[in-house]
Amino acid sequence: MEHPDERFERGLKALQHISGETDPTVVSSLADIAPDLGRYIAEFAYGDVYSGPALEPRDRQLVTLGALAALGNAAPQLRFHINGALNAGCTRAEIVEALTQIAVYAGFPAAINAIGHARAVFDERDAEA
Numbered sequence: 001m002e003h004p005d006e007r008f009e010r011g012l013k014a015l016q017h018i019s020g021e022t023d024p025t026v027v028s029s030l031a032d033i034a035p036d037l038g039r040y041i042a043e044f045a046y047g048d049v050y051s052g053p054a055l056e057p058r059d060r061q062l063v064t065l066g067a068l069a070a071l072g073n074a075a076p077q078l079r080f081h082i083n084g085a086l087n088a089g090c091t092r093a094e095i096v097e098a099l100t101q102i103a104v105y106a107g108f109p110a111a112i113n114a115i116g117h118a119r120a121v122f123d124e125r126d127a128e129a
Contacts, residue, residue, distance in 0.1 A: 006047075007042075007043040007044075007047035007048060008039060008042050008043050008047060009047075010046075010047045010051050011041075011042035011043050011044075011045070011046035011047025011048070011050070011051065012024070012027070012042050012046070012047075014046040014047070014050050014051050014057070015027065015041075015042060015046045015050075017057065017087065017088070018046075018050075018057065018061070018081075018084035018087055018088060019080070019083070019084065019087070020083070020087050024042075026038070026041055026080070027039075027041060027042055056088075057088040057089075058085065058088040058089045058090050060088075061081060061084050061085035061088045061090055062085065062090060062094065062095075062098045064081045064084075064085075065078065065081055065082065065085060065095065065098050065099060065114070066098060066099075066101065066102060068081060068114075069099055069102040069106065069110055069111065069113075069114035070102055070105065070106035070110055072106065072109070072110045072113065075113075075117060078114060078117050079117050079120065079121055082095060082117060082118050082121040083121055083125075086121075086125065092118075092122055095118055096115065096118060099111055099114040099115050099118055100115070102114055
């Protein structure tokens, strides 16, 4: 049986890859108030689900973008995962295409809002370069 620390370490490694951070903010920002929630994110979301063998990280990021854009109420997470998609090897054109696809299933407002977040992330990355 796998030790819980192995799940956490596997999840933390995946989260570090996607976030580009050695100490992922999503985990560290919860340490003082909800450390268990940060651990659940690392262990379950990234250690179990995200680290599954059937999809590559870039494909998982495109799926995640679709889900977050369709929700329409997860702007910080959408921006995080737009950056994550770029870190996982997706191109800007692929991200825009995936978010445009959302218009068909979640409506034009969701797609337009998601594209606005993509523009902001792209602009931030350009300013850092």
